[in-house]
Amino acid sequence: MSGARKPGAGARVLGNLATAKTAISLDELAVNLNDLKRNKITAVVSRLITDSYVVRRSNGSYQVTKEGIAADAAGYKPGPQRKATGQAKPKPNSLRQKIWKTLRLRRRISTLDLLANVCDGDPKVQRDGVYKYLKALELAGYVQMLGKRVAGTAPTSNGYKIALLLNDTGALAPMVNWKTRRLTDPNIDQIIDFSEVSL
Numbered sequence: 001m002s003g004a005r006k007p008g009a010g011a012r013v014l015g016n017l018a019t020a021k022t023a024i025s026l027d028e029l030a031v032n033l034n035d036l037k038r039n040k041i042t043a044v045v046s047r048l049i050t051d052s053y054v055v056r057r058s059n060g061s062y063q064v065t066k067e068g069i070a071a072d073a074a075g076y077k078p079g080p081q082r083k084a085t086g087q088a089k090p091k092p093n094s095l096r097q098k099i100w101k102t103l104r105l106r107r108r109i110s111t112l113d114l115l116a117n118v119c120d121g122d123p124k125v126q127r128d129g130v131y132k133y134l135k136a137l138e139l140a141g142y143v144q145m146l147g148k149r150v151a152g153t154a155p156t157s158n159g160y161k162i163a164l165l166l167n168d169t170g171a172l173a174p175m176v177n178w179k180t181r182r183l184t185d186p187n188i189d190q191i192i193d194f195s196e197v198s199l
Contacts, residue, residue, distance in 0.1 A: 008077070009036055009040055009041070009044050010044050010047065010048070010076060010077070011072075011075070011076045011077065012033055012036070013029065013033065013036075013041055013044040013045060013048065014044075014048060014053060014054075014064070014068060014071065014072050014076050015072050015076075016029060016032050016033060017029075017048075017054060017062065017063070017064040017068065018064045018068060018069050018072040018073075020064070021063075021064065022063065023057045023059075023061035023062060023063035024061055024062065024063075025060060025061045025062070026038065026041065026042060026045070026060075026062070026141075026166065029041050029045070029062075039167065039168060039169070042141070042166060042167040043167070043169060043188055043190075045062055045141070046140075046141065046167070046185070046188070046190055046192050047190060048068065049062075049141075049192055049193065050190055050191055050192060050193065051067075051071075052065060052067050052068075053065055053067055053068030053071050053076075054068055056141055056194070060141070060144060094173070095118060095119075095126060095129050095130070095133070096129075096133050096173045096175070096176075097172075097173040098117070098118040099114065099118050099130060099133055099134070099173065100172075100173035100174070101171075101173075102114055102117045102118055103137075103143070103163065103165045104165065104168055104171070106165075107164070107165050108162060108163070108164045108165070109162065109163055110160045110161070110162050110163075111130070111131070111134070111160040111161050111162075111163060112160035114130060114134075114163065115127055115130055118130065132178075133176065134163055136176040136178070136183060136194070137174065137183075139181075139183075139194040140174070140183040140192045140194045141166065141167060141192070141194075142165070142166060142167040142174065142183075143163050143164065143165055143166060143167075144163075144164045144166055145161050145162070145163055145164075146161065146162040146163075146164055147161075169185055169187040169188050170185075170186075170187025170188070171187070172185075172186045172187050174186070174187075180193075180195070181193065181194050181195040182194070182195070
């Protein structure tokens with residue numbers, strides 16, 4: 001029928017995951033839903049994780065939950081976005097904001113280059129901060145740390161990993177609470193729980 005309304009992106013992504021039942025990657029979702037932009041799929045998956053309809057597996061793939069299957073069967077329609085209330089916006093010149101800005105500009109960058117771009121204080125303290133923030137972004141599905149390494153300068157160095165930005169939601173750096181293991185994204189007003197993802 002010409003008047004039939006096409007399901008929204010949220011319903012289509014959830015439906016695809018519910019049909020697959022097993023865990024699938026963002027790449028597979030992008031192929032299955034090739035008329036949707038990848039950043040839209042990523043944002044929808046993040047929302048579904050927040051709603052407990054999808055879980056992220058340790059290998060970076062995503063799997064529908066029992067609640068997600070039930071929501072799909074009932075004709076899932078996303079409700080209002082969960083507001084990230086009570087959270088201050090990231091400071092413009094904070095280390096995390098510098099990391100996020102550099103990731104958005106470069107998309108793919110070695111941790112060596114990232115450190116050189118953002119660290120202007122105590123090298124050890126800031127290096128630890130960079131690695132910890134990258135780990136949170138990785139666990140929340142925003143960044144993928146590639147296996148390929150850039151050679152280090154010290155003879156005993158194992159080299160530097162390469163970070164690939166997967167989910168660019170906007171200019172503001174997502175904020176991390178390691179105590180609750182949640183990431184708050186002020187760009188899309190979402191809270192992503194990565195407490196079930198193993199370190």
